[in-house]
Amino acid sequence: MILDQLLLALSPYLIFVCLVGVTLGILWGAMPGLSTTMAMALLIGLSTGMSQSVAIVFILGVFTGSVFGGAISAVLINIPGTPDAVPTMIEGYPLARRGEGGLALGTAIAASFLGNWIGILLLIALIPMVLKIALEFRSLEMFLLAMWGIAISGTMSAGKRPLKGWISGWIGLVFAFVGLDAIHAVPRYTFGSSILEDGINYIPVLIGLFGLSEILRVLPQQRPVGIPAEVGRVVPPLRTLWKYAGTSIRSGLIGTIIGAIPGAGANVASFLSYDIGRRRAKPEERKKWGTGSYEAIVCSEVANNANIGGSMLPTLTLGIPGSAAAAAFLAALELKNVVVGPTLQTEHPGLIYFIYIVLIIANFLMYGMAIVLVKPCIKLFSLPQTLLMPVILLICVLGSYAVALSYFDVYVMLAAGLVGYLLRRFGFPLAPMVLAIILGPLADENLRRALVVMEHKSFWTIVTDHPVGALLVLIVLYTFYDGIFRRR
Amino acid sequence: MSADNDDARLAKARAKLERGFQGEEDLEGLSTPQKDFIAACVIAAFSVFALVLAWQWHNPGHLRFTHPGLLPIIIGVTLFAMAVGLGVRAVREGGARNLGSIFARTPEGEEQGYGPRVWILIGLVTALVILVDIISFRIRIPIGGFEFKLSSFECTAIPVVTVIMKVFWRASWVRCFLVAAVTAMALAAAFRYGFKIPMPGVD
8 A cells, every 4th residue: 555655656747846836836936925825725626627636736836845935035135934933033044144154054954854854754763653543533522622722722822922823713603513514404694695595615714814915914014125135155055954963852752742732833833942952952062053054954944844754644534624734735625525534544544645655755845945945035035025015915715616616615715805904904813713624514513413422421421431631620720820821 | 224224123022021921822912991992882883783683583493502693692791790890991991082093093103104005005905905896708719739717806906006106116007007907807816727726707
């Protein structure tokens, strides 16, 4: 089975598609204002016309490329292409001003390559174990897991104000209930409209929240075009990376673990790894932090790339996206009738191996293309955002229409974009809302099923029958307790 | 001047890292007590509305646990409680005073004219979406063995995108039109011929 998937993934056409995806991802990530999540959300629409394997290869290629791409503008024009590249900017730009831009970017490329490897290897190692546990989950556990996913996503994305993250998630849940209910087919929040009886398709919501709302935020800003610093020859310094082997492994572990937590993505991973790295750095090395440290670049870049593998873990095994970008990947899979979750291995045998192999191929291509694309990227920086954003607007319209060839979805995308823009203006995060819209129906159906099964059982019987469920209740309560009392 | 800007940006990023965990989404500086207070009021009203609707749904089953409004009611109640919590904190921080500050022409930390530009953009985007929906026609021109298709999408998108580019890019009308035309036609062709996805309306 693995060999079949390997041969499929190594077919020249799929390698070419992966190369296109990685190239597009690097260029996209390098452009300030264009995030990985935005790229992923827009690509779902494009992937509707692709076969399952082509869509997976293309989207994973873009995911891998765009996470690294953010480092290019961070080092060369002092503007992070993606938010997780801020630590790389703090360290890389001073190096570029000293004429070491090529070496700084080379370090970032090598660290990203290594980070991806750590993420992929941990994913391969942990998936069988998590799938085994997930297969034991029943309705109660699935409900609690979905609710914990939304709650922790609120906590992780809103930072010091988790209440706002939870509110965003809870609003998403209300929208998730629109349509016929799964048990009795009672219309909920449909206001007599037959279109709403099918529910709100979350793909146009995703495009609106991460595509249109970003256009509304970025296009009216009058940001001057960046002037790139000297780049020099880009050489990934493998000897430097060997020097920081311990730091790399630690950062990779941080990135993967953070990636596996719903709502926490590359941004949290990169900041946390940078912070821990600074505390643990040797005194002579610590002096360089903040003014151009190669070790700091390794910390940040290894972590944010390892995050890709980590975010795939809950996405593939539990159907709970590890990050907003992973939510877009999950949406693309569902468009291809792939239902991820505990039964992934039995319902889609071999798919998981295909995903591993594609991630590895994308990583190799990212390494090569990153070296090739650094200099062409410099020319891209002269392109004003005011030129790019209207083009992306058209992709939002066509992409949301393409999902089901329904123009109603374009209106959903518009509404989601406006709501997303307003929520951001008022300081509410968007990822919990997307997660809630995806997980809402799952939570609703499983809660009601669980309650029916448990109707005549005593409290203690329920607890002894569902030890994992009891543990999850405690985890959910702790998540709220931690958010309310410890983050004040 | 550019070096000063670069240093300021680096100092801002360093200060941000010093402040510790800020969350996955960069929301720093976006909240004010006044904004939180207004958001709390709107969310409380929304949760009551959702709750009342959920309460009215009938249960075709014989078990109360299978009521279609069970989770929506729980979510409505807890959302209301969260909105109250947000509102109470906002009032404690002085959010009920000086509410007009959120409608200020140029709020603190925002560049001059940003707000009006956003409203113009929202208007143009809404116009694009509505126009593509209501205008529907197609033109087919046979060129040799190939049939060149032009749908109402391109014809509507080109003028609206030209206006968006003129407002925000500020290049000449001709340049904006040419860029809008090339990109709209290229995108439509990519979707239509590359991804085999028909354009909205008749294609």
